[in-house]
Amino acid sequence: MQLIDGKATAKAIKGEIRAEVEELTSGGQRPPHLAAVLVGHDGGSESYVAFKIKDCEEVGFRSSLIRFEDDVNERVLLEKINELNNDPELDGFIVQLPLPDHINEQKLIEAIDPGKDVDGFHPVNVGKTVIGLPSFVSATPYGIVELLKRYKVETSGKNCVIVGRSNIVGRPMSILMSQKSINATVTVAHSRTRNLEELCASADILIAALGSPGFIKANMVKEGAVVIDVGTTRVPSTETKSGFRLRGDVVFDEVASKCSLITPVPGGVGPMTRVSLLLNTLKAAKENI
Ligand code: GUN
Numbered sequence: 001m002q003l004i005d006g007k008a009t010a011k012a013i014k015g016e017i018r019a020e021v022e023e024l025t026s027g028g029q030r031p032p033h034l035a036a037v038l039v040g041h042d043g044g045s046e047s048y049v050a051f052k053i054k055d056c057e058e059v060g061f062r063s064s065l066i067r068f069e070d071d072v073n074e075r076v077l078l079e080k081i082n083e084l085n086n087d088p089e090l091d092g093f094i095v096q097l098p099l100p101d102h103i104n105e106q107k108l109i110e111a112i113d114p115g116k117d118v119d120g121f122h123p124v125n126v127g128k129t130v131i132g133l134p135s136f137v138s139a140t141p142y143g144i145v146e147l148l149k150r151y152k153v154e155t156s157g158k159n160c161v162i163v164g165r166s167n168i169v170g171r172p173m174s175i176l177m178s179q180k181s182i183n184a185t186v187t188v189a190h191s192r193t194r195n196l197e198e199l200c201a202s203a204d205i206l207i208a209a210l211g212s213p214g215f216i217k218a219n220m221v222k223e224g225a226v227v228i229d230v231g232t233t234r235v236p237s238t239e240t241k242s243g244f245r246l247r248g249d250v251v252f253d254e255v256a257s258k259c260s261l262i263t264p265v266p267g268g269v270g271p272m273t274r275v276s277l278l279l280n281t282l283k284a285a286k287e288n289i
Contacts, residue, residue, distance in 0.1 A: 004263045010271035021060040032285035033062040035093035040070040085113040092118030092284040118280040141173040143272025160184040164209035208249035218254040227262045
């Protein structure tokens with residue numbers, strides 16, 4: 001079994017991004033600029049956004065954090081999105097999800113200029129991804145594809161089972177894995193899937209993205225499979241300073257010995273998701289999508 005080291009891979013990619021930023025700025029261009037809109041004070045969202053800002057600093061990007069309280073009016077958010085869409089000093093922005101119940105998330109996503117939608121959530125970007133046009137691809141699937149490439153995982157003709165069909169991970173992941181550059185045979189499993197254990201155990205590449213800690217056990221994994229654990233559920237812990245730790249969807253200790261390659265949690269997919277947002281922002285700064 002070999003560990004897929006997302007942390008080290010993300011660090012290497014950050015070095016590549018930093019070098020590109022230096023090249024851009026030495027040519028007289030301003031550094032790439034990412035903005036994050038954060039509504040409320042949810043602990044998870046606060047820490048994800050803080051990481052995004054820190055990542056920007058590390059690679060020489062400019063970053064802006066725009067905060068609103070929980071009770072913000074939807075119209076106010078739509079006005080801010082309109083302002084960001086028209087800001088020539090800004091290359092891309094994200095609206096951190098989830099949003100409070102009184103805000104229509106989809107309406108906000110669709111208000112974002114697809115050319116600045118570095119999350120890749122706008123239907124225009126999703127549609128372009130589906131038909132293989134240049135687009136912003138959602139950060140987690142983008143990061144996983146990059147990991148598979150860098151670890152030289154053979155994907156052509158392989159059976160890939162994706163557990164989870166979210167708009168952010170499972171569904172776009174299935175699109176990427178079936179593209180001609182990857183050529184996997186893809187099955188998307190979900191809560192109504194029958195014989196899930198057998199299906200997972202038939203996978204050459206198993207991608208667990210259901211957000212249920214410890215769901216994938218040894219009997220669901222084929223000998224020699226590549227296992228990608230997307231789960232990052234925050235569970236209370238007395239062992240960490242923050243009072244939380246991350247748990248994956250895979251029971252790592254019993255599954256690892258059966259795999260040829262496996263991502264740990266933390267240190268697998270998570271760092272690659274973060275670096276993919278930087279890659280999308282760099283792309284936004286360099287070209288018109
Ligand atoms: N919430 C959880 N993941 C994400 C993400 O990738 N982007 C945004 N905007 N919100 C999220």
